[in-house]
Amino acid sequence: MGEEVLTTPQTTLVILLGASKWPRWPDLGDSDAFANSANKVRMYFLDSRKFHLPRENLLDLFDSDASADSIDEAISNFLAVRTTAMAAAHRAATDLVIYYIGHAGLVEENSEYYLAIGCTRGNHPGVSGLRIDALARTVTKSARDLRRLIILDCCYAANAFNAFQAQTGGAEEAALVQAWDGFKDPYPNPHAGTQYPRKGTVLLCSSSRTKPSLFGPQGTEFTEALLYILHTGLASEQQKLSLRLITSLVREYLDLAESKAPRPEVHSPDQSEGDVAAVPFFPNFSFQKMQMRPVRGVEQSRWPKEEKRPGVRAQHYTPSVAPLPVASRQPPRRPYILVVLLCLVLLSGGVATWLALPKTEKNVAHKSVVRKSVVRKSADSRSIQFGFDAARTHWNPDEHLLNATNVTHIRQLWSFTMGGSTVSSPIVAGGMVYIGAFDGKLYAFDASCRSNCQPLWSFATGNGIDSSPAVAGGMVYIGSGDGSLYTFDASCRRQCQSLWSYQTGSSIESSPTVANGIVYIGSSDGKLYAFDASCRSNCQPLWSFNTGNSVNSSPAVGGGMVYIFSQNGNLYAFDASCRLRCQPLWSFPVVAGGINGGGFDSSPTVAHGMVYMAAFDGTVYAFDAICRHECQPLWSFQTGGAIDNSPAVAYGMVYIGSFNNTLYAFDASCRSNCQPLWSFTVGGPIVASPTVANGVVYVNSSDGHLYTFNAACHQSCHPLGAFPLIEGSADSTPAVENGMIYTTSGDLNFYALGLAT
Numbered sequence: 001m002g003e004e005v006l007t008t009p010q011t012t013l014v015i016l017l018g019a020s021k022w023p024r025w026p027d028l029g030d031s032d033a034f035a036n037s038a039n040k041v042r043m044y045f046l047d048s049r050k051f052h053l054p055r056e057n058l059l060d061l062f063d064s065d066a067s068a069d070s071i072d073e074a075i076s077n078f079l080a081v082r083t084t085a086m087a088a089a090h091r092a093a094t095d096l097v098i099y100y101i102g103h104a105g106l107v108e109e110n111s112e113y114y115l116a117i118g119c120t121r122g123n124h125p126g127v128s129g130l131r132i133d134a135l136a137r138t139v140t141k142s143a144r145d146l147r148r149l150i151i152l153d154c155c156y157a158a159n160a161f162n163a164f165q166a167q168t169g170g171a172e173e174a175a176l177v178q179a180w181d182g183f184k185d186p187y188p189n190p191h192a193g194t195q196y197p198r199k200g201t202v203l204l205c206s207s208s209r210t211k212p213s214l215f216g217p218q219g220t221e222f223t224e225a226l227l228y229i230l231h232t233g234l235a236s237e238q239q240k241l242s243l244r245l246i247t248s249l250v251r252e253y254l255d256l257a258e259s260k261a262p263r264p265e266v267h268s269p270d271q272s273e274g275d276v277a278a279v280p281f282f283p284n285f286s287f288q289k290m291q292m293r294p295v296r297g298v299e300q301s302r303w304p305k306e307e308k309r310p311g312v313r314a315q316h317y318t319p320s321v322a323p324l325p326v327a328s329r330q331p332p333r334r335p336y337i338l339v340v341l342l343c344l345v346l347l348s349g350g351v352a353t354w355l356a357l358p359k360t361e362k363n364v365a366h367k368s369v370v371r372k373s374v375v376r377k378s379a380d381s382r383s384i385q386f387g388f389d390a391a392r393t394h395w396n397p398d399e400h401l402l403n404a405t406n407v408t409h410i411r412q413l414w415s416f417t418m419g420g421s422t423v424s425s426p427i428v429a430g431g432m433v434y435i436g437a438f439d440g441k442l443y444a445f446d447a448s449c450r451s452n453c454q455p456l457w458s459f460a461t462g463n464g465i466d467s468s469p470a471v472a473g474g475m476v477y478i479g480s481g482d483g484s485l486y487t488f489d490a491s492c493r494r495q496c497q498s499l500w501s502y503q504t505g506s507s508i509e510s511s512p513t514v515a516n517g518i519v520y521i522g523s524s525d526g527k528l529y530a531f532d533a534s535c536r537s538n539c540q541p542l543w544s545f546n547t548g549n550s551v552n553s554s555p556a557v558g559g560g561m562v563y564i565f566s567q568n569g570n571l572y573a574f575d576a577s578c579r580l581r582c583q584p585l586w587s588f589p590v591v592a593g594g595i596n597g598g599g600f601d602s603s604p605t606v607a608h609g610m611v612y613m614a615a616f617d618g619t620v621y622a623f624d625a626i627c628r629h630e631c632q633p634l635w636s637f638q639t640g641g642a643i644d645n646s647p648a649v650a651y652g653m654v655y656i657g658s659f660n661n662t663l664y665a666f667d668a669s670c671r672s673n674c675q676p677l678w679s680f681t682v683g684g685p686i687v688a689s690p691t692v693a694n695g696v697v698y699v700n701s702s703d704g705h706l707y708t709f710n711a712a713c714h715q716s717c718h719p720l721g722a723f724p725l726i727e728g729s730a731d732s733t734p735a736v737e738n739g740m741i742y743t744t745s746g747d748l749n750f751y752a753l754g755l756a757t
Helices: 032-046 068-088 132-142 157-168 221-232 243-256
Strands: 012-018 058-060 095-101 104-107 113-115 147-153 200-205 214-216 240-242 265-270 280-283 319-321 324-328 337-340 366-369 372-374 411-417 427-429 432-436 441-446 457-460 470-472 475-479 484-489 500-503 513-515 518-522 527-532 543-546 556-558 561-565 570-575 586-589 605-607 610-614 619-624 635-638 648-650 653-657 662-667 678-681 691-693 696-700 705-710 721-724 735-737 740-744 749-754
Touching (some): 012 068, 032 058, 095 132, 113 132, 132 157, 157 200, 240 243, 432 740, 475 518, 518 561, 556 605, 561 610, 570 610, 648 691
Parallel strands (some): 012 058
Antiparallel strands (some): 104 337, 214 324, 319 372, 411 749, 475 484, 518 527, 561 570, 662 678, 696 705, 705 721, 735 740
């Protein structure tokens, strides 16, 4: 087969098809679940910590109101334009993924299988729907030299096989793939010399030719399981997993969960160069073989006991009894059609948390089943700090309860009046919530508390606290206005005292950052300090560097570098491996002439191979993170208002707020002349940094509201909701964890928001 062609996100094209509403077919009824599913599929492919598909390689036709002919033309044009452009850039396309979410059916007269799109009419679905044979012709013609992976989450999905078989002339393989036999012997590592086909077609079908798919209000069983596998991976040495192996894992997942959903099938209608289903394609987020406890009589599970990769929370596959109503959408009895209704909701983050759900929507014939759910357990070993991680991305990838659909239903669950207002941002780690206040105290709450909550303990420092806590390695770190860095045992639950403290030369407003065994923190004495994180008493800095002006910004660590902003107007970059007498590798004056004690505290963010920085003059800067000498910004943008918060980066987007009352959103893949994809003006200045979790962007405004936006929005975006707190300054960045939002407002109160149940 010649030279092997490996799969990469940069050489992959993805087309998202389907619909969540059918205005010309009212009997189907609108479905928020379908829209949520499409959103989560989209985020998986675009997420830099998941598949990391370049945004320009995605054609999003979900919920398009275009006709079937127009959609067919859009697919042809997209494939022609992108394959040509990628070839010209010496990055030729190798793979095409088509993911369909929605209803599907058979036309009764000729048994033609069609996919329902937004403009499909109930009286003529075969004409107005997207016929599977037409899609097969277009795909095999326009992507003839690519590997084609077609994923259909719809009832009776395996009926699509005939259409693709007719285009390729391949022979049908066995309909079902055995759950355990599929991966007894792992497929060879692609780097070991095994050759894989350059082209061909494989279909992953959520159901057989004769079975409908099951779903609940929150989504389909199939996509739930598929995304769990994609986010979790397999405990093996394989860097990528084939579609056939993933299907086997999905089937095993459904077996262990005792789900009544149909088991997915893999069909390979075109094997002229070999079976595309065997090509290692999806990233495997577990690289080491780990022992699992027995689950339901299975002697040893294939699931990883813990995720070792950065950014993936440790977890166990732990079934728990939680009733979940699911539904089977049977076809409406019409003289011309056999319609089957499919739904899919896919889980963002890496593990499914099932709740007891309300009754499904009207017009859905359903039956309840009792299934087992998977509950994710928190990983206390991860370092959690201001901005969530050491790179200050302000993105929590482990939140799975609050989402773009239910976040509008949040309410205040409890509040606590502290002895002073706060600009400190809360941190949730190890089952605890930590926050500092201007009364000089660090407060610690039980994160499981849902009403009438009081601190488990508090500790009084010698002055007000601007700094936000960091939790890592069983330790809690926080700076104080008295100039000291304080440390506490994270396992302490009452009457906690500092294990050790270090007095700098002035007050500390910077928040500590813990990465690679080092604790970094800035001080108003102008220095950046670095401490050994393993130290437990009488600790002294490993090194410090004097910038010559206050360092109120919080350090960001990523890509082997440490970045810090000084009040002298310079952004500094240090080698993170340095342990003694460290000097910056480079610096850049983001503010000419310095700030002269203006008190602006914006911190850098490291993500997508970039370093993002904002300055008090309202300018957003982006630097290449691989730069090590005389670095200049790749692009900058002037917002027109001062900026005192830090950029948030998630799902391929960069979010930043400004004193001109506006939240801006940029494409993170942009490298020059970058302009906002969208912006939205709220009722007051945005001082706090945005937070992103499970497809939702959270931002506090000084108008007293917590605003939420859909992270999937890329143009003309409006808030999902604006939760009223209290009129006044809101300088604290909200923390989102386990279905809870912790935040402050312009009063002395610390607020906990969440769903009623």
